[in-house]
Amino acid sequence: MKKIGFIPLRKGSKGILNKNKRKMVGRPLFTWVLGEAIFSDLDKVYVYTDDQDIIDFIHKEYHWTNKVKALLRSKESAGDTSSTEFAMLEFAETINHDFDVFCLLQATSPFTKRENINACLNKLDDNYDSALTVVNTHRFTWYEDGTPANYNINNRPRRQDFDGLLIENGAVYVTTKEALQESKNRISNNIALVKMPEESLHEIDSENDWIIVEQLLIQRQKLQKKPNKITHIILDVDGVFTDGTISYTKDGEHTKNFDMRDGMGLEILRQFGVKVMVMTSEQSELVAKRMQKLKIENVFLGVKDKYSLLQNIIQKKSISINNVAYLGDDVNDLTNICSVGWSLVPNNATDIVKQHADIVLSKNSGAGAIREACEFIINYNKRF
Incomplete structure (x- = not known):
C-alpha cells in the first residue's frame, strides 16, 4: 500500500x-x-x-x-x-x-x-x-x-x-x-x-x-530535553571555528582564520570517546580542507535545514538526541540548540541563541570557544 x-x-x-x-x-x-x-x-x-x-x-x-x-x-x-x-x-x-x-x-x-x-x-x-x-x-x-x-x-x-x-x-x-x-x-x-x-x-x-x-x-x-552523557558533538563553522568574518583578496578569493587550540581540544575530546561532527550552511572548500586536516570525517556542508539533518543522523547512527551536544552561534542553529541534550554557544554569539542555549561560554568564537566547550564536556562526562 x-x-x-x-x-x-x-x-x-x-x-x-x-x-x-x-x-x-x-x-x-x-x-x-x-x-x-x-x-x-x-x-x-x-x-x-x-x-x-x-x-x-x-x-x-x-x-x-x-x-x-x-x-x-x-x-x-x-x-x-x-x-x-x-x-x-x-x-x-x-x-x-x-x-x-x-x-x-x-x-x-x-x-x-x-x-x-x-x-x-x-x-x-x-x-x-x-x-x-x-x-x-x-x-x-x-x-x-x-x-x-x-x-x-x-x-x-x-x-x-x-x-x-x-x-x-x-x-x-x-x-x-x-x-x-x-x-x-x-x-x-x-x-x-x-x-x-x-x-x-x-x-x-x-x-x-x-x-x-x-x-x-x-x-x-x-521540554523534550533530557541531558545525558555526551557521546557526540556537532559544531557549526562560521562564528564557531572562526570569528565569523571573511577576508577577501583583490582576486575575490577569501580566507578564514582558525584557532589551533580549538583543534587540539577536539583531538583530546576524541580521545575520551566523543564523536565529532561538523554541520554548516556554507559550501566551502576551505572548510572541507580544514576539517580534513583535523581528521573530522563527518562533515556536512551546505546545510540549510540543520534540524532535519540532525534527525537523520541520530536515526542512522541509532543514538539519542539527548546524548548530543551542539555548538552554534546564529539563528539557523536555534532549533538544534533548543533540542539537543546540551547546547553551547560562544560568548559573541547572537543574542537569540544565547537566550536559549544551556551554556554561554566565556570565550569568543575563533578564540578558544571550542576548546572551552571540549573541556566542559570532558568534565561533565566524568559523572557518568
Whole structure:
C-alpha cells in the first residue's frame, strides 16, 4: 500500500510576507512539517508549489533522502480563490493517481509531529475511509443571538467536568484513493478523528500569531530535553571555528582564520570517546580542507535545514538526541540548540541563541570557544 504526503505551498501570502519560507525558530516554516513527514510512515512526500526558490531548496537540501520530491503547480491551482481540493485533484492527475493513501499536510501547522501523521494513517487500518486531526478545547461557545451553544449558563460546568468541543486544527488529513476519487474532497465517508495538543490550534495569520507559535515551539523543544552523557558533538563553522568574518583578496578569493587550540581540544575530546561532527550552511572548500586536516570525517556542508539533518543522523547512527551536544552561534542553529541534550554557544554569539542555549561560554568564537566547550564536556562526562 503506497502512502504519500502532499504539502501545498503558495508563493504569495496576504497576512505575512513570504510566510512559508520565513524562518520559524531558525528554519523555513514549511520544513517543520516536511521534516516530520520524512520520518513518518509515509512512503513519499510531495511539495507542490509555484515557488521555484522552494523547489530549488528542496532539490539541494534533502539529498540525503529519496523520500521528498518537489513539483511545480499550475497558476490556476495557486490562485487566491483556488481551493486546496483543486490543487489536490490537479496533483493526483499529474502523478496518475499513483498512491493508495493520500495525506494532506498543512505547512502552517508546525506543531504536527510524525506521531500525528502515523496515527491518522493507522486509522485507515481500522476500516475508516479518512481521518483528520482535531483539538479538544474547553471553550464555551455562543450563538449570535446571545444564547449559549454548548453549556447551561445556570449550571456552568467546571473544566474537569466539561467534555468540551472537538475542533478541526487543519494539520493532517488522510484519505484513501477511492474515497478521494469518489468525493473529490480531503475527507469523506467513514471519518476518524485523531487528537492533537491544544497549542496546535494556533493559526499563523498575523505577526502576533507568529510570535506566539514560535515561543510555543521553542518551549516544546526544550521540554523534550533530557541531558545525558555526551557521546557526540556537532559544531557549526562560521562564528564557531572562526570569528565569523571573511577576508577577501583583490582576486575575490577569501580566507578564514582558525584557532589551533580549538583543534587540539577536539583531538583530546576524541580521545575520551566523543564523536565529532561538523554541520554548516556554507559550501566551502576551505572548510572541507580544514576539517580534513583535523581528521573530522563527518562533515556536512551546505546545510540549510540543520534540524532535519540532525534527525537523520541520530536515526542512522541509532543514538539519542539527548546524548548530543551542539555548538552554534546564529539563528539557523536555534532549533538544534533548543533540542539537543546540551547546547553551547560562544560568548559573541547572537543574542537569540544565547537566550536559549544551556551554556554561554566565556570565550569568543575563533578564540578558544571550542576548546572551552571540549573541556566542559570532558568534565561533565566524568559523572557518568
